[in-house]
Amino acid sequence: MSKHVLAQNQYGKAENRIVAVTRKGSDGAWHEIRDLNVSVALRGEYRDVHLTGDNGNCLPTDTTKNTVYAFAKEHGVASPEAFGILLAKHFVTSQAVIHEAQIRVEEYAWERISVPTRKEQHSFARKGQEVRTAQITYSANTGLQVLSGLKDLTVMNSTNSEFHGFIKDRYTTLKEAYDRILATKVAARWANSAPAAADEEHDWDRSYQKVRRHMLEAFAETYSHSLQQTLHAMADRVLDNVSTVNEVRLNLPNKHHFLVDLEPFGLKNDNEVYFAADRMYGLIEGTVHRDGVQPVIATSDWITA
Numbered sequence: 001m002s003k004h005v006l007a008q009n010q011y012g013k014a015e016n017r018i019v020a021v022t023r024k025g026s027d028g029a030w031h032e033i034r035d036l037n038v039s040v041a042l043r044g045e046y047r048d049v050h051l052t053g054d055n056g057n058c059l060p061t062d063t064t065k066n067t068v069y070a071f072a073k074e075h076g077v078a079s080p081e082a083f084g085i086l087l088a089k090h091f092v093t094s095q096a097v098i099h100e101a102q103i104r105v106e107e108y109a110w111e112r113i114s115v116p117t118r119k120e121q122h123s124f125a126r127k128g129q130e131v132r133t134a135q136i137t138y139s140a141n142t143g144l145q146v147l148s149g150l151k152d153l154t155v156m157n158s159t160n161s162e163f164h165g166f167i168k169d170r171y172t173t174l175k176e177a178y179d180r181i182l183a184t185k186v187a188a189r190w191a192n193s194a195p196a197a198a199d200e201e202h203d204w205d206r207s208y209q210k211v212r213r214h215m216l217e218a219f220a221e222t223y224s225h226s227l228q229q230t231l232h233a234m235a236d237r238v239l240d241n242v243s244t245v246n247e248v249r250l251n252l253p254n255k256h257h258f259l260v261d262l263e264p265f266g267l268k269n270d271n272e273v274y275f276a277a278d279r280m281y282g283l284i285e286g287t288v289h290r291d292g293v294q295p296v297i298a299t300s301d302w303i304t305a
């Protein structure tokens with residue numbers, strides 16, 4: 001027997017890449033695709049598996065992988081959230097030793113290549129870099145928690161951004177900026193309310209598009225005195241406009257754009273020519289939630305620019 005304590009543990013097959021094709025129309029020529037990366041983590045009665053080598057409680061990770069693919073056929077993929085909810089509930093309700101399941105989903109977007117003269121619609125081009133995310137956690141005790149999100153959404157304002165009035169100590173060299181580029185690669189997560197998570201009719205694609213639009217509009221419309229202020233405005237706008245969201249966490253790397261010194265060439269740089277640095281970067285992170293709601297989104301996830 002070990003004298004040490006087995007603490008939090010979980011297991012399952014990670015990064016199951018799955019492309020689900022749905023055929024629509026009377027002849028099935030209209031295709032819709034969902035391109036996902038699905039990770040399964042199971043939590044429960046796994047002391048013996050770790051301590052004695054008894055695998056009697058262990059549902060193989062291979063089975064969790066098979067379940068993901070079989071569920072895509074049996075239930076379809078309506079959205080990352082709906083698919084994750086189905087899987088999480090399945091694992092917890094089908095095996096007594098599994099107390100909690102967490103499903104993490106990334107979705108890669110494709111857009112249709114529309115050829116007007118062609119009836120078949122089965123050609124797609126990968127859309128941008130943006131990745132949609134969902135994390136579904138289910139247990140009989142705590143119920144369903146659905147976190148939605150996105151990452152790798154790069155945005156820029158080429159003006160309407162200042163940064164000045166900051167602390168100056170003996171190490172400060174930064175010049176005050178009254179007109180600068182503000183650029184970031186947005187990583188966002190938002191917590192959906194319990195009623196939305198429990199609502200089997202909830203339109204997850206619609207709420208995703210709504211949150212995304214409000215975040216981007218707030219980014220574009222906020223006259224920024226710091227990326228921190230912009231972060232707050234983006235999260236605030238989502239909470240004001242999407243009633244099913246209770247909490248928003250944003251990780252915003254400040255993708256610095258430095259004015260190039262053109263004076264050696266006898267040229268004046270009127271905020272026209274910048275050097276785009278890819279690192280290092282300021283990293284601005286924060287959570288905004290409704291008053292009276294307990295925040296649930298982890299603050300320790302490591303997101304790099």
Ligand SMILES: O=c1[nH]c(=O)c2[nH]c(=O)[nH]c2[nH]1
Pocket residue numbers: 163174225226227228254282
């Ligand atoms: O928007 C900003 N916030 C900061 O905290 C900061 N610090 C810095 O050097 N530049 C910036 N920009």
